[in-house]
Amino acid sequence: xxxxxxxxxxxxxxxxxxxxxxxxxxxxxxxxxxxxxxxxxxxxxxxxxxxxxxxxxxxxxxxxxxxxxxxxxxxxxxxxxxxxxxxxxxxxxxxxxxxxxxxxxxxxxxxxxxxxxxxxxxxxxxxxxxxxxxxxxxxxxxxxxxxxxxxxxxxxxxxxxxxxxxxxxxxxxxxxxxxxxxxxxxxxxxxxxxxxxxxxxxxxxxxxxxxxxxxxxxxxxxxxxxxxxxxxxxxxxxxxxxxxxxxxxxxxxxxxxxxxxxxxxxxxxxxxxxxxxxxxxxxxxxxxxxxxxxxxxxxxxxxxxxxxxxxxxxxxxxxxxxxxxxxxxxxxxxxxxxxxxxxxxxxxxxxxxxxxxx
Numbered sequence: 001x002x003x004x005x006x007x008x009x010x011x012x013x014x015x016x017x018x019x020x021x022x023x024x025x026x027x028x029x030x031x032x033x034x035x036x037x038x039x040x041x042x043x044x045x046x047x048x049x050x051x052x053x054x055x056x057x058x059x060x061x062x063x064x065x066x067x068x069x070x071x072x073x074x075x076x077x078x079x080x081x082x083x084x085x086x087x088x089x090x091x092x093x094x095x096x097x098x099x100x101x102x103x104x105x106x107x108x109x110x111x112x113x114x115x116x117x118x119x120x121x122x123x124x125x126x127x128x129x130x131x132x133x134x135x136x137x138x139x140x141x142x143x144x145x146x147x148x149x150x151x152x153x154x155x156x157x158x159x160x161x162x163x164x165x166x167x168x169x170x171x172x173x174x175x176x177x178x179x180x181x182x183x184x185x186x187x188x189x190x191x192x193x194x195x196x197x198x199x200x201x202x203x204x205x206x207x208x209x210x211x212x213x214x215x216x217x218x219x220x221x222x223x224x225x226x227x228x229x230x231x232x233x234x235x236x237x238x239x240x241x242x243x244x245x246x247x248x249x250x251x252x253x254x255x256x257x258x259x260x261x262x263x264x265x266x267x268x269x270x271x272x273x274x275x276x277x278x279x280x281x282x283x284x285x286x287x288x289x290x291x292x293x294x295x296x297x298x299x300x301x302x303x304x305x306x307x308x309x310x311x312x313x314x315x316x317x318x319x320x321x322x323x324x325x326x327x328x329x330x331x332x333x334x335x336x337x338x339x340x341x342x343x344x345x346x347x348x349x350x351x352x353x354x355x356x357x358x
Contacts, residue, residue: 001016003017004068004129006043006044009047014329020134025138025139027077027081027087027139028078029077029095029136029137029142032152034070034351035155039275059120061125063126067125069124070123072130072159073097074152075130076093077089077092077142080139087142093144095143096161099121099125108305112301122135122141130155145311151357153311155322159189161299164306166190166273167193170295173199177200177202178199181204181250181256181259181260182251183214183223184251187205188210188213196316201221201222202224202234202238203223203224204226206226211223243265243268244263247270249274252277253274261286267290272297323348325349326352327352327355328351
């Protein structure tokens with residue numbers, strides 16, 4: 001089968017590799033669609049980060065380079081291993097792409113398995129990936145999806161879960177005002193979750209195309225260009241001089257972080273979702289005197305069931321966020337190059353490893 005394999009910084013190639021073997025308690029999935037994530041781009045440009053280091057074996061997966069990429073994917077079950085009785089061939093599914101130690105509690109009441117020691121990510125750390133035609137995954141990470149959710153949109157369940165977890169971390173409630181810094185894929189999906197919960201959303205974004213996407217999809221009530229307007233002043237004007245209740249940093253950009261601190265009301269909550277490659281600066285005097293609550297939000301934990309239910313209810317429409325569909329052979333030229341050099345023209349690029357559906 002075909003798979004996009006990562007060999008180290010700047011080197012990804014399409015290989016023919018053997019199909020994965022079913023084991024006890026596992027599920028075989030034919031991948032329909034896989035999204036290209038910002039993390040994949042970071043690995044390509046600056047890695048290995050989550051991928052194994054050259055000559056080393058990843059602590060979670062026990063694998064070394066090369067590894068198959070892709071952790072945002074949907075597909076159809078083609079077979080199940082011994083001991084799997086609640087999933088059947090033909091079912092449409094998404095995968096929560098974690099690799100954890102066997103003794104980690106991943107039950108429905110766990111709140112921290114995503115922070116466990118030596119955690120890895122399917123499609124980065126090993127165990128196959130969504131940029132291969134087929135994958136075998138432990139049953140506990142496989143989530144059935146409703147028939148009403150198309151497989152191309154289902155590939156966005158993973159990034160939507162990132163947004164959902166961040167909104168959970170903020171403890172925001174219906175009727176509150178949120179300001180979102182950055183309207184990339186995660187920023188837009190964060191806006192979508194907030195709107196579904198009845199929150200007033202203000203988004204700040206430099207790219208005109210991404211601002212238009214926020215406007216066209218209706219995920220934001222106010223869309224601001226920080227080059228044309230003082231975002232902090234506008235937030236205070238829109239909130240009757242109170243400031244925003246919560247803010248979400250989705251850009252990994254210092255000016256955005258500074259603006260969000262200023263735009264928050266006293267005792268407001270700032271949630272940082274962006275993965276920062278460089279050390280950020282923050283005005284701790286403002287954090288102290290405004291009693292700002294600063295929180296990080298990493299990935300997700302037991303978020304998939306709630307996100308799938310939200311999508312099944314029709315509260316969020318993911319179709320407008322899928323802007324490009326490509327085959328595996330165009331992964332670099334049509335996918336990575338677009339996101340690296342023309343990112344303002346795309347929200348989510350999804351890949352069909354088999355070429356079906358193109």
